Amino acid sequence: MNKSCNLENVARAAKIKLMIFDVDGVLTDGSLHYGAEGELMKTFNVQDGLGIKLVQEAGILTSIISARRAPQVVARARDLAIEFVHQGGHDKLTPFKALLAQTGLTEEQVCFIGDDVVDLPILSRVGFAVGVPNGRADVLGRVHHVTECHGGRGAVREVCEFVLRATGQYDKVMAQFLV
Numbered sequence: 001m002n003k004s005c006n007l008e009n010v011a012r013a014a015k016i017k018l019m020i021f022d023v024d025g026v027l028t029d030g031s032l033h034y035g036a037e038g039e040l041m042k043t044f045n046v047q048d049g050l051g052i053k054l055v056q057e058a059g060i061l062t063s064i065i066s067a068r069r070a071p072q073v074v075a076r077a078r079d080l081a082i083e084f085v086h087q088g089g090h091d092k093l094t095p096f097k098a099l100l101a102q103t104g105l106t107e108e109q110v111c112f113i114g115d116d117v118v119d120l121p122i123l124s125r126v127g128f129a130v131g132v133p134n135g136r137a138d139v140l141g142r143v144h145h146v147t148e149c150h151g152g153r154g155a156v157r158e159v160c161e162f163v164l165r166a167t168g169q170y171d172k173v174m175a176q177f178l179v
Contacts, residue, residue, distance in 0.1 A: 009145050012128040013166035017109040019055055020096070020122070021156060023066040023073050023087075025115035026132060029152030042072040045152055051160030052080050058169035063099055065092050067118050093121040113159055115139060115151055130159050 024030050027048060033041040052062055063084035064077055070087065077085045084102075086095035100107065108127035112119070115135035123129040123143055131143040132151040140146055145162075147155040164170040 009128070009162075010166045012144055013111065013163045014168075015109055015127055016060060016111045016163050016167065018061040018063065018099075018103060018105050018111070019052075019160070019163065020063045020065055020099070020110060020112045020126075021052075022112075022114045022116075022119055023064060023070075024068055025134060026113050026151040027064070027076070027156060029150065030115070030134065031152075040070060040072065042070060042076075043152065044076050045154060045156070047154055048152075048156035048160075049076075049080055051157035052082065054173045055160045055163060056081065057173045058164055058167065060163065060167075061103060061105075065095050065099075065112075065122070067092065090118045092118060096122045096125075111159065111163060113147075113156065114143075128163075 021027050027044055028042050035041065056062055062082045064073060064082055066073060066087045067090050068087065073087055074085065084099055107125045110126040111128040111130060112122045112126045113130040113132070114123050115132050117136060117138055119139060120142060123139065128145070129143040131140045131146045132155045133146060134150045147158045149155040149158050161170065164173060
């Protein structure tokens with residue numbers, strides 16, 4: 001598959017009504033930081049967060065499906081008003097199917113951004129499958145698009161802007177900033 005911003009990928013992205021994000025390696029750089037008492041720390045990118053807010057303003061639903069369970073993800077999702085959050089377990093397909101049933105959307109209307117093999121069951125089904133350059137080779141060989149930015153370093157923002165442009169919403173949501 002071609003991993004560039006080609007016309008086929010623009011057509012795929014133009015149909016998106018729901019964006020689903022993996023956490024470790026996508027919303028973060030995949031690093032886990034532990035404090036002296038064993039507390040886990042995660043670092044999220046503020047530009048990625050604004051990208052999520054912008055797609056929400058355009059009426060695109062957002063979700064997190066993550067294999068790892070962490071209270072930091074709940075806090076970040078709350079900060080970004082991400083309504084649909086599922087954590088825990090390598091079976092990501094079951095919550096994905098439940099989310100489709102809940103929203104009434106089709107697989108073709110979904111963009112999923114993942115980086116590791118546990119993401120493949122969803123990536124192989126969605127209309128716009130996206131990987132990050134720090135992702136596993138098995139994933140990168142099976143997605144429609146690979147971002148230029150790494151996970152936790154602007155990849156989510158890049159995809160959000162790509163989808164906004166493809167859906168014709170970019171100028172509308174950016175108008176508030178480009179006064």
